Amino acid sequence: MNVATMAPSATMSLSSAPTALYSPKAWAAIALVVVVFACLPAFNLLFPAGHPLHVSSFAIGLIGKFICYAMAALALDLVWGYTGILSLGHGLFFALGGYAHGMYLMRAGKASADIVPDFMTFLSWKTYPWFWSFTEHFWYAMFLMLAIPGLLAFLFGYFAFRSRIKGVYFSIITQALTFAAMLLFFRNETGFGGNNGFTDFKKILGFDITSANTRAVLYWVSLAALLGALVLGRAITQSKLGRILTAIRDSESRLRFLGYEPLGFKLFIWTLSAMLCAVAGALYVPQVGIINPGEMSTENSIEMVIWVATGGRGTLIGPIIGAGTINGLKTWFTSVFPEFWLYALGLIFVLVTIFLPQGIVGLVRKLSQRKGQTA
Amino acid sequence: MFLIYPSLKRWLLTVLLALPLHCSLAADLVEPSVLKGLAGESNTERVESITALGQLTTPGAAAVLAALGAGNVLITSDNKVLLSVDGGKAIDPTTGETVVAPADAQALTLNNRLRSALQSALVSAELFSTQRSVRLAAAQRLQKEADPARAPLLERALEKEQDPDIKSALNIALASGAIKSTDAATRRRAVALLGDSKNPSFKPLLTAMVTPDATGNFSESDAEVRAAAKTAIAQIEWHQTVVSWVGNIFFGISLGSVLLLAALGLAITFGLMGVINMAHGELLMIGAYATYLVQGLFKQWLPAYIDWYVVAALPVAFIVTALVGMALERTVIRWLYGRPLETLLATWGISLILMQSVRSLFGAQNVEVANPSWMSGGVTILGSLSLSYNRIVIIGFALCVVVAVWLVLNHTRLGLFVRAITQNRRMADCVGVPTGRIDMLAFGLGSGIAGLAGVALSQLSNVGPDLGRGYIVDSFMVVVLGGVGQLAGTVVAAIGLGALNKIIEPFWGAVIAKIAILLFIVLFVQKRPQGLFAPKGRSAE
Numbered sequence: 080m081n082v083a084t085m086a087p088s089a090t091m092s093l094s095s096a097p098t099a100l101y102s103p104k105a106w107a108a109i110a111l112v113v114v115v116f117a118c119l120p121a122f123n124l125l126f127p128a129g130h131p132l133h134v135s136s137f138a139i140g141l142i143g144k145f146i147c148y149a150m151a152a153l154a155l156d157l158v159w160g161y162t163g164i165l166s167l168g169h170g171l172f173f174a175l176g177g178y179a180h181g182m183y184l185m186r187a188g189k190a191s192a193d194i195v196p197d198f199m200t201f202l203s204w205k206t207y208p209w210f211w212s213f214t215e216h217f218w219y220a221m222f223l224m225l226a227i228p229g230l231l232a233f234l235f236g237y238f239a240f241r242s243r244i245k246g247v248y249f250s251i252i253t254q255a256l257t258f259a260a261m262l263l264f265f266r267n268e269t270g271f272g273g274n275n276g277f278t279d280f281k282k283i284l285g286f287d288i289t290s291a292n293t294r295a296v297l298y299w300v301s302l303a304a305l306l307g308a309l310v311l312g313r314a315i316t317q318s319k320l321g322r323i324l325t326a327i328r329d330s331e332s333r334l335r336f337l338g339y340e341p342l343g344f345k346l347f348i349w350t351l352s353a354m355l356c357a358v359a360g361a362l363y364v365p366q367v368g369i370i371n372p373g374e375m376s377t378e379n380s381i382e383m384v385i386w387v388a389t390g391g392r393g394t395l396i397g398p399i400i401g402a403g404t405i406n407g408l409k410t411w412f413t414s415v416f417p418e419f420w421l422y423a424l425g426l427i428f429v430l431v432t433i434f435l436p437q438g439i440v441g442l443v444r445k446l447s448q449r450k451g452q453t454a
Numbered sequence: 455m456f457l458i459y460p461s462l463k464r465w466l467l468t469v470l471l472a473l474p475l476h477c478s479l480a481a482d483l484v485e486p487s488v489l490k491g492l493a494g495e496s497n498t499e500r501v502e503s504i505t506a507l508g509q510l511t512t513p514g515a516a517a518v519l520a521a522l523g524a525g526n527v528l529i530t531s532d533n534k535v536l537l538s539v540d541g542g543k544a545i546d547p548t549t550g551e552t553v554v555a556p557a558d559a560q561a562l563t564l565n566n567r568l569r570s571a572l573q574s575a576l577v578s579a580e581l582f583s584t585q586r587s588v589r590l591a592a593a594q595r596l597q598k599e600a601d602p603a604r605a606p607l608l609e610r611a612l613e614k615e616q617d618p619d620i621k622s623a624l625n626i627a628l629a630s631g632a633i634k635s636t637d638a639a640t641r642r643r644a645v646a647l648l649g650d651s652k653n654p655s656f657k658p659l660l661t662a663m664v665t666p667d668a669t670g671n672f673s674e675s676d677a678e679v680r681a682a683a684k685t686a687i688a689q690i691e692w693h694q695t696v697v698s699w700v701g702n703i704f705f706g707i708s709l710g711s712v713l714l715l716a717a718l719g720l721a722i723t724f725g726l727m728g729v730i731n732m733a734h735g736e737l738l739m740i741g742a743y744a745t746y747l748v749q750g751l752f753k754q755w756l757p758a759y760i761d762w763y764v765v766a767a768l769p770v771a772f773i774v775t776a777l778v779g780m781a782l783e784r785t786v787i788r789w790l791y792g793r794p795l796e797t798l799l800a801t802w803g804i805s806l807i808l809m810q811s812v813r814s815l816f817g818a819q820n821v822e823v824a825n826p827s828w829m830s831g832g833v834t835i836l837g838s839l840s841l842s843y844n845r846i847v848i849i850g851f852a853l854c855v856v857v858a859v860w861l862v863l864n865h866t867r868l869g870l871f872v873r874a875i876t877q878n879r880r881m882a883d884c885v886g887v888p889t890g891r892i893d894m895l896a897f898g899l900g901s902g903i904a905g906l907a908g909v910a911l912s913q914l915s916n917v918g919p920d921l922g923r924g925y926i927v928d929s930f931m932v933v934v935l936g937g938v939g940q941l942a943g944t945v946v947a948a949i950g951l952g953a954l955n956k957i958i959e960p961f962w963g964a965v966i967a968k969i970a971i972l973l974f975i976v977l978f979v980q981k982r983p984q985g986l987f988a989p990k991g992r993s994a995e
Contacts, residue, residue, distance in 0.1 A: 165795045235976075242979055247730045247794045251930045252976060258927045259969040266965055377927065381802050388799060421810035428803020432796040433789050 100394060100440070101313065109396070113306055116142070120295035136291060140366060143298040145406050147363035150305045152386040152398035153312060154355035159384065160392030161316055162348050163328030164245070168253030169356050170380035171260050172228040176357025177364040177374060178264075179227060181277035182211060183220030184288070184365060188281030198272045208270050217284055224361045225354050232353030233346065240345045245331070257375050264372035276371025283365055294366065301362045305399070308355050312395045315348075324348055385424070388431050391438025400439055484514045484547045492562065493533040501571040508575025509582060516579055518547050522572055528559040574607060581611040586620070593623035597630050598655070605631050626651045633659065638676040645679055649686025652693035654838075660687050697839050702956045708845040710952025711852035712914065714945060715907035716925045717932035718859060721944040723779075723900035724933055725876050727893060729787060729797045733805035734929065735922025736812075737775045737901050741908020742917045743812060744771040746821045761826040764909065771905035778808075779901020783894050805922070813919045820918035829913060848910045855906055860941055862899065872896045935975055937985020947985075 119134050119142065126133040151173050158164045186192045192215035195204060213219045235256060239249055267273035286293045315321050326334045327341050334341060364370045373379075382405070390401025405427065412420040435442055488510065491503025504522070507515040521527050521537040528536040528544055536544035536555060544555035564572065580592035593611075596604060608628045615621050625647060632644035645663070648656045663674040663683045674680050720734050731737075745767040752763040782804060790797040825844050832842035863869035871892045874882040883889045911921065932951060936943030951971060958967040979985075 159795075165798070238976055242981075244979055247728075247798060248934055248979075250795065250798060251730065251927075251934060252979075255927050255931055255972050255975075259972045262965045262968055377923075381799070384799060385803075418810070418814065421806045425803040425806035425810070428806065429786055429800045432793075432800040432803070433786065436796065 100396065100444075109309075113302065116146075117299065117302055120298045124291055124295055136294070139294060139298055141410065143294070143301055143366045144363060145403050146298070146301040146305050147359045147366070148383075148386065148406055149399040149402040150301070150308050150359035150362070151356045151383055152390070152402040153305070153308050153395060154352040154359065155383055156387050156392055156395055156398040157312055157315070157348055157355070158352045159387060160394065160398070161321065161328060162324045162345060163331075164345065164349060165247075165250045165384065166253045166349075166352075167250045167377065167380050167384065168257040169353070169383050170377075171253075171257040171375050172232065172353040172356040173360035173363070173379075173383075174260075174264075174370065174372070174374035175228040175231070176224045176360030177370040178271060178277070178360075179214075179220055179224035179357070180361035180364050181280075181370045182214040182223070183217055184280040184283060185277050186211075186215040187217075187283060187285075188279070188288075196272070196277075198267065198275065199270070202267060202270075204270075210270065221361070224357055228357035229350050229354045232350045236346050236349040237342075240342050240349070254377050254380065257380055258377055261372045261375035261377075264375060272371070274371065276369060276373075277364075278369040278371075280365060280368055288365055288368070297362065297366050301366070304358055304362060308358075309395055309399070311355075315351075316395065320344065320347075382424075385428055385431065387438075389427060389435070389438050391440030391442075394438075394440045397438050397440040404439065483550050484510070484512070484518060486548045488515070489518070489535045489547065490533075492527065492535050493529045497565065497567055500568055504568065504571045504575045505578075508578040510579075514547060519572060519575055519579065522562070522564065522568075523576070525561060525563070527562040528555055529562055530556050530559045574604075577604070578607055578611070581607065581624075582614065586617060589615070589617070590620050590623060593620055593627050596627040597623065597653075599630075601631055603631075622651075626653065630656065630659075633663075638679055641674075641676065642679045642682045645682040645686050649682075649689040652690055654690055654694055657687060657690050660690070693836070697836050698960070700836060701839050702960065703953060704839075704841055704845075706953030706956035707849060707949060708952070709956055710949035711849045712907075712911065713925075713928055713932050713952050714852050714948035715848075715855060715910050716904070717929035717936075717944055717948055718855065719900035719903035719907065720929050721900075721933050721936065721941070722859070722872075722903065723897055725940075727787070727791065727897070728794055729791075730794065730801070730930070731782075731787075731900075732798055732802040732926065733782065733808060734801075734901075734904055735924075735926035736805045736808040737779060737904035737922070738908040738911060738925060739812065739917075739919065739922040740778060740808065741771040741775050741905035742823070742912035742921055743816065743821070743908075744774045744905065745909045745912040746816075746823050746917055749823060761828060764826055764829070764913065767909050767912075768906060771909045772902040773905075775905025775908065776898040776902035779904070780894050780898040782901075783897040787897070788890070788893065809919050809922075816919075818919060820916040823912040823917045825913055844913045848914065851906075851910055855903065856941070856945055859903065863941065868892070868895060868899075931972070931975055935978065935985060937982075940985075943985055 120139050122132050122134040123136060123139050128135075151169060154172075155166060155169050158166055185196050189196075193206070195207060199207070207214075214223065235253075239252060244252060263269055264271055264276075265274055271277070280288050282288055283293065283297075286296075288294075316324070323334070323339060323341075323344050326339075327344060331341055360370075360374075386402040386405050387398040388401070389405055390399065391397030405424075408423065408427075409420060412423055431438065437444070484507075488503060488506050491499040491506070494500060494503070504519070507519055518527070518535075518537065526538045528538050530536060534546070535548075536546055536553065536559060538544045538555055538559075538561075539552070542555055543552055544559070545552050577592060577596070580588050583589055583592075589611075596608065605628060608624055608631070612621065612624045612628070615624060629644035629647035629651075632640050633648065635641050635644065645660065648660065660683045664672065664680050664687070666672050672680060674683065716734075716738060719737070720731065723729060723731050723734075745764065748767040748770050749760075749763045752760050752766070782801070786800050786804060787797055790800055829844040829847050830842075832840045833846075834840045861869075863872060871882070871887045874885075874887055875889055875892055875896075879889060908921075911917075911925075915921070915924075928951070932944060932947045935951065936945075936947030954974070955967050955971055958970055962970065
């Protein structure tokens with residue numbers, strides 16, 4: 080499958096640049112990979128089914144999904160890989176972004192924006208509740224998509240970082256937050272479709288959401304967003320701000336003694352990461368066509384962490400590779416040996432943490448360094 | 455044979471079904487003199503006869519009454535009473551013999567007067583029954599019917615009754631009828647009695663007495679009775695409040711004891727190594743599955759002692775989970791000391807593997823673990839609140855485990871070393887504490903306690919591969935709230951969270967209660983980031 084080609088091509092490009100992860104050569108390789116991936120939907124549209132160059136719609140949907148996962152992983156890398164804050168709750172921000180977009184999609188498909196969806200009819204709600212107001216406008220929904228997760232992350236982060244909750248304590252509290260949110264969204268009375276969530280989307284900005292053209296555009300937008308996030312993440316981590324974030328990761332107390340107050344920095348990167356994750360979620364929902372509280376399950380959030388760990392944290396490119404690899408494996412396993420997938424995932428968790436602390440990127444780096452020494 | 459009869463119809467049916475059995479017994483015959491009235495000329499004679507039958511309380515009399523209700527009583531031309539059965543046959547209730555029904559026999563038809571006499575007779579047959587449960591059920595049914603016409607019957611039953619429970623039930627039944635009396639003093643007494651009964655089912659009746667209608671008139675004309683009714687309502691409401699609070703506190707403590715059991719092992723491993731073991735929930739699950747296996751072994755080999763399989767499961771579960779935990783520590787966790795976040799991920803991976811292994815071995819469905827007979831059922835207190843034995847046993851069990859852990863930590867050499875390492879690992883190592891071995895043993899201890907918790911959980915909830923997942927977030931919350939390395943913190947946090955959860959639940963629902971508690975914890979750690987019982991002085995970070 081095309082996904083399988085994604086990881087090797089990216090890693091190969093890295094191995095050609097052994098010393099610096101982001102040398103001009105490496106940027107060129109990244110650009111090349113982006114171009115290749117950008118071409119795929121075009122191949123899907125231009126060549127009819129059966130043609131050797133045809134890329135199936137299924138593959139496009141799958142890769143589009145993986146791109147969204149990769150973006151979430153990248154967002155997580157900013158807080159975990161660079162700042163040392165392990166969040167077990169990024170699934171919540173991902174899902175909140177998805178729900179915000181889903182609110183618009185639910186109303187966009189209806190003949191009139193005032194027709195309530197079935198789950199509200201079952202609750203005998205005649206009109207949309209207040210928190211649904213204006214969501215029929217796309218740009219307002221997009222604003223919500225950024226504002227709600229951002230605000231939640233800011234408030235939660237403010238209270239957590241202010242009282243210097245860190246390490247595993249912070250991880251556990253984020254996990255509990257996600258868990259509580261999942262319970263809340265499972266309730267029908269919360270007004271987000273309960274168990275079933277949102278599905279059966281028809282239109283986005285007037286276009287048919289199932290048509291190949293729309294899907295290609297969504298794919299391109301996701302790819303552009305991922306590239307944008309990579310460039311943004313790179314800019315942040317290379318700036319002075321990025322150095323302070325790394326210092327927080329390596330020794331927060333020492334930084335404090337040097338006269339810095341880490342609260343603001345942590346809050347900034349934490350909130351930004353949550354918003355990036357929400358964007359990923361918002362791009363994910365129209366491509367898979369469903370959003371439900373299952374996305375907020377604790378399992379999902381921890382899986383995101385393993386994407387980052389497998390790819391190599393603190394590298395930005397690693398999480399993208401990791402998300403592709405793990406999800407590619409997942410797709411393959413669940414179609415071939417469904418009952419072995421959890422064994423495999425469990426083993427990946429154990430082996431990566433013990434033997435590959437720097438992930439795939441770290442492994443490639445080490446190998447190429449060794450090659451450089453022997454040569 | 456006699457159970458609780460919810461309705462007259464079912465009562466009749468049961469008696470009819472039991473008919474052949476009773477007729478074969480000599481003691482179940484009816485004196486001809488009692489039946490004479492039935493064949494008599496006037497309704498008065500018949501009513502007397504029916505009433506007499508009602509007071510006999512013998513199965514034979516009951517059979518005649520049942521036949522009367524079903525219209526199966528035949529009167530022959532020579533004034534004998536027969537009970538017709540299928541196929542043209544009839545039974546003579548005086549001899550118990552089955553005879554051919556004479557062609558000229560007339561069926562006895564009931565008019566309204568006879569029918570009401572029959573009903574009273576059936577009720578009195580129940581009230582004077584020799585079986586306690588039948589009498590109690592009849593008294594309780596009459597409370598609901600609240601028929602003032604039953605008063606003489608109830609009074610007679612009250613005179614004869616010895617059992618205090620039935621006596622009070624009869625009194626309330628009397629009062630529920632007397633409330634409609636024309637005499638204000640009787641009504642007042644009745645209202646006071648209903649208030650004393652503390653039975654919430656009388657509340658609507660009493661409320662109707664004190665609520666004015668549209669024109670401002672009360673259905674109860676006497677002001678004193680109304681005042682008494684108000685007092686009675688307050689009495690009933692107070693009782694309801696007490697019951698619900700006692701119930702909340704009990705269920706809160708029960709939940710707390712479960713959380714405590716689940717979190718205790720975690721507190722030890724986390725306190726010692728600063729490691730969050732995400733596979734802890736799966737250790738609970740393994741403990742529960744060990745219980746299931748022991749139950750199976752007992753069913754197979756020791757069916758006579760099946761009631762004690764839970765006791766046998768305790769050491770088995772402890773040893774199995776302790777071994778799993780020690781294996782985990784040796785193979786995975788020891789490589790990750792000093793990297794708590796990585797340990798968290800690795801142990802999560804292990805939890806996935808354990809969960810999937812259990813699924814492969816036992817299937818994805820829940821397995822059935824039954825309560826032993828001494829743990830099923832419950833005790834009813836305050837009239838309506840039932841506390842199940844399994845919850846009570848588990849509260850006691852949690853206390854025992856806490857005491858045992860306390861003893862191990864404070865009065866054994868292992869405990870001394872564990873505390874030393876918790877306080878200062880490097881210094882303990884310097885003075886010769888074998889930290890590696892102690893880590894393994896302590897991890898085994900913590901895991902073993904998880905196994906014990908699993909045995910307890912198997913008695914409360916479903917046993918399936920997902921069992922552990924439901925408890926993991928909650929038990930972490932307990933550890934975070936309680937603070938590390940302090941047994942007291944874990945105990946207080948667990949019981950506190952459990953009680954708080956159950957106290958909030960009735961007002962806001964289960965989900966909001968969970969969210970509220972999470973917010974409470976986040977706000978709490980603002981004030982005390984180290985938990986409830988933070989270590990003080992040098993050992994504090």
